[in-house]
Amino acid sequence: MKKKEVQAQRKTLPKAPTSIQGLDEITGGGLPKGRPTLVCGGAGCGKTLFAMEFLVRGATLYNEPGVFISFEETEQELTANVASLGFDLDSLVKRKKIWLEHIHIERAEIEQSGEYNLEGLFIRVHHAVESIGAKRVVLDTLETLFSELPNQQILRMELHRLFQWLKRKGVTTIVTAERGEGALTREGLEEYVSDCVILLDHRVIDQSSIRRLRIVKYRGSSHGTNEYPFLIDEDGFSVLPVTSLGLDHFSSSERISTGIPRLDTMLSGKGYFRGSTVLVSGTAGTGKTSIAAAFVEAACKRGERVLFFTFEESPNQIVRNMNSIGIDLEPWVKKSLLQFHATRPTLYGLENHLSTSIKLVNDFKPGIVILDPINAFVLGENQTEVNIMLVRLVDFLKMKRITAFFTSLTSGNDNMESTDVYVSSLIDTWLLVRDLEFGGERNRGLYVLKSRGMAHSNQIREFILTNHGIELLDVYVGSEGVLTGSARLSQETKDDAEQLLRQQEIGTKQFSLERKRDAMEAQLVVLRSEFEAEEAEANKVIKIEKARNERFTQDKVKMGKSRRGDVIIKTSGTNKKKRNI
Amino acid sequence: MKIKHEKSETSRQKEQPVKARRDKWVLCLYVAGQTSKAVTAFKNIKLICEEQLKDNYQIKVIDLLKNPHIAHDDQILAVPTLVRKFPLPVRNIIGDLSNTESVLVGLNIR
Known part of the structure; x- marks a missing residue:
């Protein structure tokens, strides 16, 4: 009977859901149930938090009490540290959902004489597990033992025994370990914990920090193999498995107005596709934000919710500026149909931006998301990263059937079409606004560079910002060539x-x-x-x-x-x- | 097993009346069941104490299997562990105490 049960279990490989945002998706359901998982990474990469969230979620959501064996922090320290994330450990401990056990060892107080074993540790873990009927156990950070206890040989034997014992107990275990030089862990713990290894990484590129998570191995289960960015914020841990989503998103044939009647006409008379990605690129002061604002106003008038990320101007400034061209956004903000989110791109890393964006989108549930401008993220040589981030964001928004509207500032000198080439493939409808310089004046011209899935106009239109909105005019095409502005x-x-x-x-x-x-x-x-x-x-x-x-x-x-x-x-x-x- | 246990009982009984003496050494031996290591450790410390401290000592044997919470309270990880509770400072020696030299160093007898 038992053997059969075990075999049946092996086939499906039962998993313990972590409820850590995104992690269950890339692991196909969670960590291997009843087996140890090694979580390794450098200092300050979030190992303890990862483990703690696993326990707390297990205790609160899945009724799986958990034991936290801490070799570094005391019970009080742990409670205080995770309180900022909204985990009330005190109450969980009182309700016997969580058991905190701090193991204090100090090398200076210990003398070795003859052989020993770690039965004391076993007894304590066992006692803790039995006391609350724990299904989950965390050992944080086990490697402390190596520096504090003499005789490594015994220690290794004992650790091996410990993991065997934990497996027998059928508790899902997380073991955290410091990352070592050239190896996953400093003390080679991966030798003992071979079922699942998760690597956390915290690196700084171009002065912005990026946290990443990778599943190094997961025995008996398929898993995402990429490096996934993750974030620690006030809601705890979240992994962004967006790259694993693929291209199977639903494409709507619904059309939504651009807010500029003649632009609608240029896009075969109906405007953008819902859920598509729109890019407006152009040099400085060509009215990209104004085109965005027109779109926002039209959407709000239809009663749709719009989330406006602005990286250059403050919300007030945008509202004021748009007022001058007859677009009044303030009522929509008051009706909370329109939400601004203004941050400096340099405030935090790309991944952080991405995950805050995703969180805000999840909270606000908009129909349209505006990013103004996307290339504010490009600092130095991180264009590839920016591109990756945008791919993720676009994927995410497409999954949610949200229309994405990006603006992009291009420098006047470059070939404007190639400047944005790194995002080109993501974009469904690409409008280009450019300065038409002629006869001592600059005028704005707009044309549709591409628009997937619709017969769009190939005309260059002159557009002007009037005090009652944006107007598209026909540029003069005659014997004298293309003329705009006063020349026209x-x-x-x-x-x-x-x-x-x-x-x-x-x-x-x-x-x-x-x-x-x-x-x-x-x-x-x-x-x-x-x-x-x-x-x-x-x-x-x-x-x-x-x-x-x-x-x-x-x-x-x-x-x-x-x-x-x-x-x-x-x-x-x-x-x-x-x-x- | 039983024999060992009686021994510890007797030693505790023997020592208790003289506890009043201030300079009496208090040693605790933490074990997990009556394993061979535990027995060896007890034999070894008994021998050392007899030699070095005469009657001026007291050995408590604490079985963690019976009182698992003590492992938590007294921060015991390895067994067997010998803890010198008095005189202060507290000192820990882990192992079966087969190396007399290091036990003496550990207890700061020499």
Whole structure:
């Protein structure tokens, strides 16, 4: 029976959840249950806290009482140290959830004579475990024994026995150890604790400190192998396993307005994708923050929550400045739809920034997150780190389906597109604002460098900051090339004048044509009246001729009658024919 | 096992009446059960005390298995541990006390 149970357990490898933020995700559920785990690292890297949080979480969340065997700090010191993290050890100790045991040894007081063993330690651990029915045990820092007790050989044997004994007891154990030169631990404790080894690291790069955690080994379980940044703050330990999230985030096809109607039009008429990452980059004073503010205002009007990280300006300053372009952010702050978070990038390390950001996002649950500007983090040569941090942040925000809006300051001299190349791959929609310098003035131009998943405009637009918001204008594209600002205005006036002139010319031509027509018609009238006059004259003549002719005929008939010829009919017939002709 | 235990009892009984004497040495031997090391340690310290201190000593044998909390109270880690409670300062000697020389150094008899 027992053997079978053990086999079944091995298959799934039961784990003791730590409830340390992020750690359970990278370990696939926690530390190996009923086995010892070695936590090693240099001084001040948070070993004790890690172990303590494991115990406290176990005691409070999983009803697994824990024993803390401390070789360095006294019970009182421990209680005081972790009280700042909100752990009430006193109460937990009273409720028999936690047992603190300080083991005090001082080399100076100890003389060795003959062989000994550590049965006293065993008894104490055993007594503590039995007293509260502990399921978790912490030994912090076991290596103190090596410096305080003589005869290392015995010590090693005894430690080996201790771990065997702990395993038999089935308690989940954390053993902390100082990091050694070229080895995981100073005294080679990893020889004894081989199930799970976690390495904590605290390093300083470019004057900013970075804490990292790595799972060196985890027997019988898959685990994340990267170095994960972690943070110790007022809520305890948190590991940021964001890089392990991968690319399987959900992509929304919902669109949200940019807050600038004509920019929406440029982005195929609807604006950004929800949950996408937007970058606005440009040189100083090109209105990046203003574009962000327009987006913020639009979002707040829709009733969405916005978290605004600002690294250069104070919230008040932003509110004031945006007021000048007709964007009033203050009501949204009051309605707590908009939350500002202003910190200097140099205040603490990147990882710290990242984790505070993530914490704030988790607390505030915004729909949109603004980072203004992201390259404030780049100090010296840490661009790679900044990039890694941003990848993590973007991954995290995408998981949460939060739209991320970054601004980035580029220096005017460089090729602007390549300056931001280190974040380019993260960005879904990239707007570039740039100075268009022409004719002794600078004007702002905006274009969509890329926008994944939508047919966007390829036009460069001039945009101006008016006292009623941001307006996008068409830049002048004509025979003179691309013109902006007053050059555009003057060209437009010139064009207008030309057009007016042309219109006038047309008018004149039309007028003269009219007059020609009038003249022609007048002539027509004269001609007609002349004609009519002539016609009347002619008719008159014809009439007279006719009358004469008739008279002549009648005279002829009369003559004929008088001569008594029979040609009366004949002559009348020829007369008729003549007239017809 | 039993024999050892009686021994410790008798030694304690023997010593108790004379406890009133100020300069009497008080030694505590912490053991975890009647192991061979414990027995050896008791034999050794008994021998040393007889030689060096005559009757002027008292040995308490404390079995941590029976009173585990004492290990905590008296900060015992290794067994066997011999603690010189009096005269002050307190001195600890760990091991089965087979090295007489170091026991004497430890107890500051010499």
